[in-house]
Amino acid sequence: MNKKVLLAGLTLFACVGAHAQSSVWLSGWVDLNLEHLTSNGNGSVTRLSSGGLNNSRFNLSGVEDLGGGNKAIFTIEPQFSAATGVQSAAFRQSYVGLKGNWGEVTMGRIQTPSYLIAGYADPTYSADMSLVSNMEFFYASYVVNNAIKYNTPKFLGFTGHFMYGTGVGNGTTSGRFLSTGADYRNGPIFLGGVSELLYTPNVFNASQIKTSRDNYFSAVYRYGGFEPTAIFHTYNGYYAYPPYVGFTSKGWDYQLGARWNIDGRNRVYFSYVHRHDDFNTTLGSANGEVVGYIYGLSKRTDLYAAFAHIQNAKNASLPYPVTFQDTPNAGQSPSGVQLGIRHAF
Numbered sequence: 001m002n003k004k005v006l007l008a009g010l011t012l013f014a015c016v017g018a019h020a021q022s023s024v025w026l027s028g029w030v031d032l033n034l035e036h037l038t039s040n041g042n043g044s045v046t047r048l049s050s051g052g053l054n055n056s057r058f059n060l061s062g063v064e065d066l067g068g069g070n071k072a073i074f075t076i077e078p079q080f081s082a083a084t085g086v087q088s089a090a091f092r093q094s095y096v097g098l099k100g101n102w103g104e105v106t107m108g109r110i111q112t113p114s115y116l117i118a119g120y121a122d123p124t125y126s127a128d129m130s131l132v133s134n135m136e137f138f139y140a141s142y143v144v145n146n147a148i149k150y151n152t153p154k155f156l157g158f159t160g161h162f163m164y165g166t167g168v169g170n171g172t173t174s175g176r177f178l179s180t181g182a183d184y185r186n187g188p189i190f191l192g193g194v195s196e197l198l199y200t201p202n203v204f205n206a207s208q209i210k211t212s213r214d215n216y217f218s219a220v221y222r223y224g225g226f227e228p229t230a231i232f233h234t235y236n237g238y239y240a241y242p243p244y245v246g247f248t249s250k251g252w253d254y255q256l257g258a259r260w261n262i263d264g265r266n267r268v269y270f271s272y273v274h275r276h277d278d279f280n281t282t283l284g285s286a287n288g289e290v291v292g293y294i295y296g297l298s299k300r301t302d303l304y305a306a307f308a309h310i311q312n313a314k315n316a317s318l319p320y321p322v323t324f325q326d327t328p329n330a331g332q333s334p335s336g337v338q339l340g341i342r343h344a345f
Contacts, residue, residue: 022064033340113161117192121218139239203246212237225261284316
């Protein structure tokens with residue numbers, strides 16, 4: 001009798017385990033470089049800097065099989081400085097959700113559809129000296145708090161992306177975010193487009209809620225290990241960086257570039273951005289270029305070098321930086337060189 005009860009218990013346990021198989025894994029990056037910047041702030045600077053190709057960070061992710069083709073998922077990504085060991089106050093992402101044959105829903109702090117669509121066409125994949133990040137996104141959102149995102153299942157190469165940010169939750173539209181986009185992937189072809197609307201309080205009068213609209217269109221074509229890329233972006237509205245920066249602007253920009261995986265060990269990339277601001281006052285028209293080289297020591301460890309320069313309009317009070325870890329003064333046109341090492345774990 002006891003053997004029968006034990007056998008039934010073990011069978012039930014095995015069934016439950018098969019129904020709810022789960023996995024949790026820890027991964028991440030440690031990325032550190034020697035960096036020299038000129039025409040930034042009070043002059044030139046040479047320093048160790050964390051996050052040349054990737055933010056130094058942990059990635060704790062998990063998936064649980066719920067049965068019927070459905071899964072529960074989560075990701076938590078705390079960031080830190082590899083140079084000092086200090087952890088960033090803001091996580092890169094933090095979300096939980098469900099996915100299945102019907103698509104994927106996630107909730108929390110999530111990367112925007114524009115970050116994924118335009119970011120895929122960024123030859124640097126959003127590196128520290130990415131001109132897509134530092135010139136095209138600039139003050140536009142690439143990650144949103146209190147957000148819900150839905151990705152449709154892939155159909156005939158198309159995937160839809162929809163995102164809604166509820167805002168700060170104070171009874172106003174402050175921080176509210178809306179995004180609608182789609183991408184097409186078929187063999188060597190990638191095409192994407194997305195439109196996003198953000199509600200931002202005036203930094204000098206919080207009772208005034210203003211809006212900004214950003215539209216992105218991107219394309220990538222893969223020919224062996226060589227991938228030319230293109231992005232076109234329009235922007236219009238109010239942008240802010242509390243507590244001191246808030247402005248209205250309108251304009252457009254484009255990126256042309258390429259990345260080339262030469263032999264699996266040697267990789268190079270190039271990116272050129274031209275930005276045209278209609279007002280050319282707070283923001284300005286500018287041209288920028290970045291070139292980089294990556295040498296793979298192993299599957300997990302890379303050495304890299306990068307050079308970037310941005311020629312800013314002289315009358316712009318907010319010049320574009322080659323890295324957001326250092327800000328040029330008005331009228332400056334910054335340059336930067338990085339020599340670094342990145343390790344994935």
